Structures are given as structure tokens and as C-alpha cells.
Amino acid sequence: MLIVKILFIGPSESGKSVLANFLSESTEGIGSYVPTQGVRILEYEKPHINESSKGTEYRFELWDCGGDHKFETCWPALMKDSHGVIIVFNPELPSHLKEIEMWYSCFVQQRQLLDSQCLLIAHHKPGSGGDKENLTLPSPLKRLHLIHSSLEEEPEDVRIEFVKYLKSIINLVNEKQDKEEMSIIT
Numbered sequence: 043m044l045i046v047k048i049l050f051i052g053p054s055e056s057g058k059s060v061l062a063n064f065l066s067e068s069t070e071g072i073g074s075y076v077p078t079q080g081v082r083i084l085e086y087e088k089p090h091i092n093e094s095s096k097g098t099e100y101r102f103e104l105w106d107c108g109g110d111h112k113f114e115t116c117w118p119a120l121m122k123d124s125h126g127v128i129i130v131f132n133p134e135l136p137s138h139l140k141e142i143e144m145w146y147s148c149f150v151q152q153r154q155l156l157d158s159q160c161l162l163i164a165h166h167k168p169g170s171g172g173d174k175e176n177l178t179l180p181s182p183l184k185r186l187h188l189i190h191s192s193l194e195e196e197p198e199d200v201r202i203e204f205v206k207y208l209k210s211i212i213n214l215v216n217e218k219q220d221k222e223e224m225s226i227i228t
């Protein structure tokens with residue numbers, strides 16, 4: 043059994059907990075805003091992506107992290123052994139565009155994760171304009187895979203993209219395992 047650890051990070055109130063609940067099929071509905079204190083760990087089980095050709099079983103943990111900077115002292119513990127990082131932000135807020143650069147730098151670049159291990163989610167809250175075309179990302183983030191989520195309008199789109207992302211993470215994990223095995227026998 044291999045535990046795949048995926049972090050949900052990004053500015054406060056961007057919708058990380060709402061998205062993590064939705065994607066893990068938690069029964070928790072969307073209520074009034076409750077800031078996440080530190081981290082919440084959600085289990086995610088999907089039989090059809092839980093097995094590799096080698097028969098390895100996977101369990102996913104979605105680490106829904108609090109966006110408040112007062113939790114900065116916890117960040118090293120959160121980052122440890124993470125396989126993937128999902129950065130959630132509100133595309134309507136210019137301050138978020140600035141802030142996600144910092145999250146990317148701390149959690150991806152400085153940890154030397156691959157860009158392919160990172161997914162950017164522009165989370166559109168209901169009632170917002172939701173202009174998907176006019177989003178200009180800071181240049182270090184332009185090479186990341188960006189998806190849009192709007193749970194009220196197209197909830198299945200984000201689910202499909204999320205599963206694709208998890209599959210790509212599993213492929214990376216498998217490749218890494220294969221390389222390690224090869225390096226032992228050669």
C-alpha cells in the first residue's frame with residue numbers, strides 16, 4: 043500500500059476546503075467560512091486509479107492546508123514527503139495572483155518538485171464574473187497546468203481533471219520506483 047500525499051495550498055478563503063470536500067466526496071456541504079486551522083487530512087479512494095500494472099495499491103490523502111500565514115511554522119511538516127501540490131486561488135483577486143507565486147516558490151521550487159507535480163486551480167465562486175480568458179498569470183506560473191473550477195456550473199469538469207492529475211502523479215511515482223529498482227540491479 044502506497045500513500046500518495048497531495049497538498050491543497052493557496053491564499054485564505056480561496057476555496058481549498060470546499061474543493062477538497064467536493065473532490066473527496068465528503069458529505070459536508072458548503073457552509074459559511076470556517077478557516078482551516080493548520081491542516082485537515084481527507085481520504086480519497088477511487089478503485090480504478092488505485093492500482094498500477096504491478097498490482098501496487100494506492101491510497102490518496104488530500105491535505106487541506108490552512109492558508110493563513112500564521113501556520114507557516116507547520117509548512118515544513120506539511121511539505122514533507124508530498125507527491126503533489128494543488129494551488130487554489132480566486133482568479134478575481136489580483137492579490138491572489140501575487141500570493142500564489144509565493145506558495146509556488148515555497149512548496150514547489152524550493153522543494154525541487156517538478157512542475158508536473160503541481161496543479162493550479164482557478165476556483166470561481168458562484169456569482170463572480172468568471173472571465174476565463176483574461177487571466178494573466180505571473181510568468182513563473184505560466185508553465186504550470188491550469189484548470190478552472192466552478193462547482194455550481196460545471197462540477198464534473200474539475201473532477202475529471204483532478205482524476206487525470208492523480209493518474210499523472212501515480213505515473214511519476216511508478217517511474218521513480220522503476221528507476222530505483224533498475225539502479226539496484228545494474
Ligand SMILES: Nc1nc2c(ncn2[C@@H]2O[C@H](COP(=O)(O)OP(=O)(O)OP(=O)(O)O)[C@@H](O)[C@H]2O)c(=O)[nH]1
Binds near residue numbers: 072
Ligand atoms: N457556494 C459556494 N461557496 C463557495 C465556493 N467556494 C468557496 N465558497 C465560499 O468561500 C468560503 C471559503 O472557502 P474555503 O474552502 O473554506 O476556503 P479555504 O481556502 O479553505 O480557506 P482557509 O482554510 O482559511 O485557507 C466557503 O466557506 C464558502 O462560503 C463554491 O464553490 N460555492
Ligand SMILES: [Mg+2]
Binds near residue numbers: 059060077107109
Ligand atoms: Mg480551509
